[in-house]
Amino acid sequence: MASRPLNDDEVLSEMNKMVAFIKQEAMEKAREIKVKADEEFAIEKAKLVKQEQQAIDAQYEKKRKGVETAQKIAQSNLTNKSRLRILHKREEQLQELFAAAREEISKFAQDDGRYSQFLEGAVLQGYLQLMEPKVTLIARPADVELVREAGTAATETYRQLSGQQVSFDVSGTLEENSAGGIKLANGNKRITIDNTLDERLRLLEDKMLPEIRADLFGPNLNRKFYT
Helix, strand or coil: CCCCCCCHHHHHHHHHHHHHHHHHHHHHHHHHHHHHHHHHHHHHHHHHHHHHHHHHHHHHHHHHHHHHHHHHHHHHHHHHHHHHHHHHHHHHHHHHHHHHHHHHHHHHCCCHHHHHHHHHHHHHHHHHHHCCCEEEEECCHHHHHHHHHHHHHHHHHHHHHHCCCCEEEEECCCCCCCCCEEEEEECCCCCEEEEEHHHHHHHHHHHHHHHHHHHHHCCCCCCCCCC
């Protein structure tokens, strides 16, 4: 049986069905596109948020490190200033100690008995170091006579110890502000031995300085050895 052609109502009905199908397909496709777009938006948004957060974190970390560095520099400067003040104060204390020692040495020269004994020993020590037949004893103007007596006594002791003769003369050219003692020069004045009280004190200060520092301020934890 041959099919009959569709009438107008049937054609309209078929067209409506096709339109509905196409509309349904379009809506489903639109939903798929929207879902995918939402997903891509969410991913991109999360990516951008993460990038911004990382940038903020990096900026914060940079500022934090800058603040820490500034604090360390300030602390180091403060520590150095404090250390310098302590070292300056310690140096003042040492100089006061040495000044007191110089004052005591000046008093020592006022004790004729002890001072004369020291001068004789200083002259004898110089004789034995120089081992010269002619020696000049250089003294303070006020000590010329004491030194001449000390030189005479030391000459005899030197002869007994060394078996050699020595002659001397006395020059009163040592600085008047010296604490005392003598200098000895050989015949041509090319060799000089400093046996003044000032030089003895200076050598003692240099030698005893590490021990004095330890006694006054305690051991230096930064120093591994002492000289």
